[in-house]
Amino acid sequence: LAYGIPSDLVDDHLAMGESQVIMCVKRFAVGIVQVFVQEYLRSxxxxxxxxxxxxxxxxxxxxxxxxxxxxxxxxxxxxxxxxxxxxxxxxxxxxxxxxxxxxxxxxxxxxxxxxxxxxxxxxxxxxxxxxxxxxxxxxxxxxxxxxxxxxxxxxxxxxxxxxxxxxxxxxxxxxxxxxxxxxxxxxxxx
Structure with a gap:
């Protein structure tokens, strides 16, 4: 996420399958929103x-x-x-x-x-x-x-x-x- 590279580019480095890496990125992004929504994403x-x-x-x-x-x-x-x-x-x-x-x-x-x-x-x-x-x-x-x-x-x-x-x-x-x-x-x- 920090470097803007495709998430499947690091699947070999992490010894994880491409679909698993993509799922982790999705879960991380959803988690960040859930944690910070009240403080940063509010009117x-x-x-x-x-x-x-x-x-x-x-x-x-x-x-x-x-x-x-x-x-x-x-x-x-x-x-x-x-x-x-x-x-x-x-x-x-x-x-x-x-x-x-x-x-x-x-x-x-x-x-x-x-x-x-x-x-x-x-x-x-x-x-x-x-x-x-x-x-x-x-x-x-x-x-x-x-x-x-x-x-x-x-x-x-x-x-x-x-x-x-x-x-x-x-x-x-x-x-x-x-x-x-x-x-x-x-x-x-x-």
Whole structure:
């Protein structure tokens, strides 16, 4: 995982069968998510929202909770039946990660799994975050801009924050920098 090499590349070194190594990688990934989901994969609560608003207000972006963007992840083993749907703008199949990150690179929203044939606007339109915004299901946020009071935050500005978060994610975890190698789309979530 750390080096982004195919898991079956080390099967001889570990004296394990290829399928056993792949199963261990899957179990490890699922275990990591289960252990850290509550701390790192959560939406901001009211206290977090207040901190994010204050941080971004000091930067000149009152009402902004984070920067939103999408990243296309190359999917080497995309099933043939899905190639057309997942064919991105660049060569090959891609799967999309939509994320919202703050200045400190905390990714507090991640929406993963949309096909690479979609552009960022299409992904955002399908995003559960946008559904929460439309339904008013986010923590209450109030800010003043140009003398007018607003009761919700805007989410797209200072895009460099989320771009930097993507860069750090790819630098820290080579498995994300290279192409996805699992066949099962659900397993790519982990």
């Amino acid at each position: 901001p609560n009211a206290e977090d929202a207040a901190r994010l608003l204050e941080m971004n207000k000091a930067r000149g972006f009152p009402g902004m909770l984070g920067s939103i963007d999408c990243m296309h992840w190359s999917w080497k083993n995309c099933p043939k039946a899905s190639h057309g749907q997942f064919h991105g703008q660049k060569k090959g199949s891609t799967i999309i990660l939509e994320a919202v990150a703050d200045q400190e690179t905390w990714i507090w929203h991640a929406f993963f799994g949309m096909p690479g044939s979609l552009n960022d606007i299409n992904v955002i339109n399908r995003s559960p975050l946008m559904n929460k915004i439309a339904n008013g299901d986010l923590p209450p946020v109030q800010f003043v801009a140009n003398g007018r009071t607003y009761n919700y935050g805007y989410y797209a500005a200072a895009r460099k924050d989320v771009e930097r978060a993507f860069g750090i994610l790819q630098a820290q975890f080579a498995i994300v920098r290279g192409p996805a190698r699992f066949w099962d789309q659900k397993m790519l979530w982990y």
